[in-house]
Amino acid sequence: MKKAIIALGGNQGPVRENLQRVLMALPELGIEPVVVGGLYLTEPVGYTEQDWFYNSAALVQTELSPEELLARLLQLETELGRVRQLRWGPRTIDLDLIWYEGEERQTDFLQLPHPRAEGRAFVVLPIADFWPDFRLGTCTVTELGKALVKSQKIKKITNYPW
Structure with a gap:
């Protein structure tokens, strides 16, 4: 078994319920959750004229x-109503593969580690909840989070289970 980190988010519909549905559906897809980070409310990135995200x-x-x-x-996103219309736009669910143990990729389909993860507080802070010394690039997620919260609006709502 290999470890991987998945980022979860969304800002349309019953987002918290969708996030919980994802976690419950993963085992049926051959993916076993080990530990889950806290739930955060975050300002949108890229296209900002939309509701804030749960991450x-x-x-x-x-x-x-x-x-x-x-x-x-991606199949699970589709099942939960994700429609890709606008890059960084509103979505019912967003699932990103951030890291996969021992693997790097640079293809049209998959880039590992995720190329923008280390610059996003909504990715690094939930990871820091369960793996504070995990490294993205040259820094730990804890170090990255401390720097990113100075420039990105993010608020922790609760620890898992949420």
Whole structure:
């Protein structure tokens, strides 16, 4: 079994319920949640004329390849009503593969580690909840989070279970 980190988010519809549905559906897809970070409310990035997002992250383990894992996450997004209309736009659910143990990728389908993760408080802070010394780039997620909260609006709502 390999470890992986998935970022979870959304800002349309019953987002908290959708996030919980994701966590409950993962085992049926061959993905076992190990630990889940807190729930955060975050300002949108990129396209800012939309509601704020709920975000979290989960450490999972799986026997799926990185490509299979991402494909199943995208399938789950579709099942939960995600429609891709606008880059960084509103969405019912957003599942990103941030890291996969021992793997790096630079393809059109998958980039590992996620190329923008270290610059996003809504990714690094939930990871820091369960793995504070995890490194993205040259810094730990704890170090990154301390720097990012100075320039990004984010508020922790609660620890898991949420």
